Amino acid sequence: MSLRAAVLGHPISHSKSPALHLAAYTQLGIGISYTAIDVTGELLPSLMRQIRDQPGWRGLSVTMPLKTAMLSHVDEVRGVARTLGVVNTVSFEDHDGAPKAIGSNTDVAGIVNALRHAGTGAAPSAVVLGGGGTAASAVAALKELGTDNAQVFVRDVSRTADVRAAAASLGVGLHIRPLAEAAQPTASADVVISTLPPRAADSLAAGIAALKTPTPGVLLDVAYDPWPSLIASVWQAGGGAVVPGLEMLLYQAVEQVRLFTRRGDDVNAAVIDVMCDAVGLARRAL
Structure with a gap:
């Protein structure tokens, strides 16, 4: 067989x-x-x-x-x-x-191991981009890495049931805001996990670039095609570490x-x- x-x-x-x-x-x-x-x-x-x-x-x-x-x-x-x-x-x-x-x-293990391979430990400030199923896995991964609170930025604040339910079940505090407000908090975060589809973070990337400030943290962009994504390129240009979605x-x-x-x-x-x-x-x- x-x-x-x-x-x-x-x-x-x-x-x-x-x-x-x-x-x-x-x-x-x-x-x-x-x-x-x-x-x-x-x-x-x-x-x-x-x-x-x-x-x-x-x-x-x-x-x-x-x-x-x-x-x-x-x-x-x-x-x-x-x-x-x-x-x-x-x-x-x-x-x-x-x-x-x-x-x-296995997404949670995938995120945790990818970040650990990049040398990431607990993140005092963490940002998740997106509010769907992969974002729920991202919240669980952050919890496993020792993070108890995260900011979540979404395109539609009414479509966050998955990530809200995950946070509630795990005891993780969430602050959910529109993606249009994400540039400054994202640029200054210790760890950023983008679960947005390909190119969906392009406008945010432009906003981060316009700040002209360093991006000292670690960015994991789960979208891997096309690569590098615009947000990954902007992040690296700001001095931050990028973990490819691959x-x-x-x-x-x-x-x-x-x-x-x-x-x-x-x-x-x-x-x-x-x-x-x-x-x-x-x-x-x-």
């Missing part, structure tokens, strides 16, 4: 998840195919029914706009995904001959590979290095 996995989302053609996963499976010597499937929230129910009827599925990577919608299509939600109500990973386990779909969240994608994919292969202990430094090679990241220093 052939083994399968895929990344689901819309749009999905830009995704680098297939390159990351296939490199890992080749290094591990496991024959798991991995494809990108473009699917909207409206079509997700029918796709999940098809997947459940097909043998050999090991897992699904879930990206926008499906991370909340996927909650309704799994049999069990585990770990921080249960706390956040945000699923970016579905793994399939065999229970009495039938597949059981398990929802989990770093987060790498580390969340490492956790997915562990789940999909069911060989977690084998996903070692050599596997991570070939995953880095596949997307043009520097290999990890020992």
Whole structure:
């Protein structure tokens, strides 16, 4: 029986998840195919029914706009995904001959490990750009890094249910404001996590550049195509450290590979290095 996995989302053609996963499976010597499937929230129910009827599925990577919608299509939600109500990973386990779909969240680990790899510790002042599912994961990551309060800047202050719920469940204090007011607080923050779609932070980047002040903190921009983003370029020009979104994608994919292969202990430094090679990241220093 052939083994399968895929990344689901819309749009999905830009995704680098297939390159990351296939490199890992080749290094591990496991024959798991991995494809990108473009699917909207409206079509997700029918796709999940098809997947459940097909043998050999090991897992699904879930990206926008499906991370909340996927909650309704799994049999069990585990770990921080249960706390956040945000699923970016579905793994399939065999229970009495039938597949059981398990929802989990590896975005939080991806953000934490990407920031730690960049040398980031606790952030006295933290900013999150965006208010959706990935922003909820960003709040959880900041909590894990020791931050208890964050400013959140959003394009629409009425659409912040995900990030508000996450903060409430984690005991993180939030100050939510319109994105138009973000330039000064963002430029002076210790850590900034942008969860905005590609180019959605361009006007903010222009506002930060117009301040003509240093940007001493660390910026993680989860949008990685096109790269560098305008905000990443402005941030670096101001003297700040930039963590590419590919770093987060790498580390969340490492956790997915562990789940999909069911060989977690084998996903070692050599596997991570070939995953880095596949997307043009520097290999990890020992």
